[in-house]
Amino acid sequence: MSTRILGIDFGTSRTVFSMTSTKARSEPEIVVIDKKPFVETIMRLDDSGSIELFGTEAWEKIDEAPERTFYEFKMGISKVGTSEQDQPATTEVAETRFTPQQLGLMFLRRAREKIEKLVFNESSLADEVIITVIGYPAEWNEKQRMTTIDMAQEAGFPNVHGCEEPLGVIYYHDYKGDLSVDHEQTILVYDFGGGTSDVVVVKTVANEKPQVLGIGGALNLGGRDFDKAIYNILLVQCGLSPQSMDPRDVVTIRRAGRTLKEKLAVAYHDGRNNVESTVYLYGTRAQKRLHLDLPTFEKCCEPLIHRFSEPVNDALNRADTAREAINLSILAGGSARMHYVRKALDELFPNDVSFQSPDPSEVVAKGLAIYGRFFQGEKVVDSLQSSTLGGSKSSTNPEFPRHVRSDNSHISSRLSSFWGQLATRGKIGICIGILSLAFLFMLAIGGSNSIKSGNLVEEIRRYAELGDAEAQFEIAERYFYGKGIQQDILEAYKWYYISSRLGYSNSEKKIRDLRKRRWLLFSSEISQDDANRIEKEADRLIQRNRW
Known part of the structure; x- marks a missing residue:
């Protein structure tokens, strides 16, 4: 029996879903939701605490009700099991508190409902033979990983397994033929996401299980941190002070900062170094033309740019591996599109073979689905047949999987x-x-x-x-x-x-x-x-x- 496999790249800014099956030999397909190959990880709640707007629609209308719009809740999950206390969000009208886990659960449940409607003709995922693989940052501890898996399970995704996001990248490129996990080599993956920067060092040897040598990460070195730096520059352009701003203008300018950052990355590779965007400011009741150029970006984000090597050095130190020992380095993640990133990686590893995933925002989701296809195999399918009757199974998979040569x-x-x-x-x-x-x-x-x-x-x-x-x-x-x-x-x-x-x-x-x-x-x-x-x-x- 062919088993469907759903890969979930649950991101700070955007979430991507991909679908494949155990018998499929083609590349996993991205699940298109609301006409987009991704879902903005954001939602607006109504007065009763139910979802009013979801994904792209909530993102585009974030300025209408910022006090009831929630985003970046994945970052709250990153505090689970640490000395930091979760800071529950509160809606001013309903006075209802939501933890980041509850918000993540609501978000994933709504996404699951949309997938059931769009892909399964409104049939419940519980009635299908499905394996779900959800990713999490490599740096997360066991409690944070299990929180993510349990959240997806409670949201209605069946048979949930976990995988470090950078390892999904390796599996995708192994499938594409860009590398082989059966060759002796040391691979470094830099997954530059919206909320975190994760680096993993993996050793592969022919006919042996690939070994994770070291993991490094930086929680305050993601796309959102660049957005905040750009936000401060845009405040100056608007002549606004954070202390006296209309709350709607705060989220409007933050959204504009991310939009300009993404537009600048595209413009740079088209030979341009300046982009613009027009926003409506509620405080002044007027439109404002905002702009961002390359020198301004590099100046306001200079501290973050200089920190690019931090998670790399962290991973190499934990792996007890020298830079010269890296044979292959890979860039992935939505923030990897920024113009300086590729050059920065090349400077760290001038002698290795390095490349960037063709679509860095989709590669993790596809890799997670491929992980499920090759690693879970018959063993998980067998357990799935019984678990559909007696309850679902959740697990983390800390060891890196491999294709098995011995059974061909x-x-x-x-x-x-x-x-x-x-x-x-x-x-x-x-x-x-x-x-x-x-x-x-x-x-x-x-x-x-x-x-x-x-x-x-x-x-x-x-x-x-x-x-x-x-x-x-x-x-x-x-x-x-x-x-x-x-x-x-x-x-x-x-x-x-x-x-x-x-x-x-x-x-x-x-x-x-x-x-x-x-x-x-x-x-x-x-x-x-x-x-x-x-x-x-x-x-x-x-x-x-x-x-």
Whole structure:
């Protein structure tokens, strides 16, 4: 029986849900709620303490009733089990107190109801065979983790398991082929979220369980802390004093600060360094044009920018690992989009292979779903059959999971994906596929020394040079990510460009993204002059070979 798996990236600012199944071999799908691939982690309550507005609608109308609008309650959960006391929020009208756990429960319950309506045709999740995996910051203690799991369980999500958010990132990139948990390497993941910055150091060795060497975090180094710094700058622009402000203007300007921060990240990669936004101020009863440029951002956020390395050093110290020992570093999380982040990571690890998740805001949710797919496996499915009758099971999974080579489950999953995609390919693609199949087979029977990955790369290159657009895209991907070949961004761009000129849609999309400078990996390695030169050379190559 196919079991659905739901991954929940419960974020401080935004929450993302992804869905897959134990039999699926495609990438997990993001659950679209209210026409958005995410849910703003915010809600407004009415006078009776029930949810009045939820998600994006509550965020867009936060200024209408700030005293009854609640957000960033995940940060309150981070105080559970510590010396700090939870500070319950209070609605002025109803005079009802809500702890952060209660707010999180209400939020997740409403999200579950929407998922049931949108995905399951209003069928209860309790009637479905489902595994739920919810993430939490790597730095959280056991009580905070269990609070999160129990909260999701009480909200109606069945069979809830937990996973550190950065580990979900590793599982996603293992699935995508950007790395393999069966290769000997030391991986560092920097999950830069809205409320926290989490870093995990993981050691992987062939045919052994990956080992978490160290975890580091910084609770006051997330996107919300940058929003607060920008908020102070915007107050000056508005000529307002925090002591005399209308409460509606407080939340309006805070919302504008986050919006400008996100717009500036996009503008930077499009070659611009200034963004603007217009807000209505209740205190002055007038509109105000707010602006943010790169120098202003860097100045007001300078203390936070300088702290970027704190969770990295913390994780490395706990792992007793030197920076030089890191082979691969990965950036994820919504705040990783900020312009300085990629450069800061490269400066910390100048000699390793590093990359940023293509969509850093979705990678954790997808990775959690993949975690459930590969790690839970038949053991959890078996327990699920009985637990649906006798109650649900919740658990944390502190050990990092791995694909199991001994029973060939890892190989079989990749071969199923292989055959599903092979059916749509042409003659050249089938030849490449057969070579890939032979390579995987030799690995499965322990004969990895009998066939080298370089042979596969050379065969793909041969078909690329014969003019096959799909092979050209394949070789470009390998150059871009350094998969089985020395990473070379210039060479990757050449083959993406040639493949796109021959009409291959995946390459066309990649070229569009690269030209818009959405890929930090790309923008840090190649100039516009280089791109123009490569395109001219590629055009001559196409003409000379009559592709």
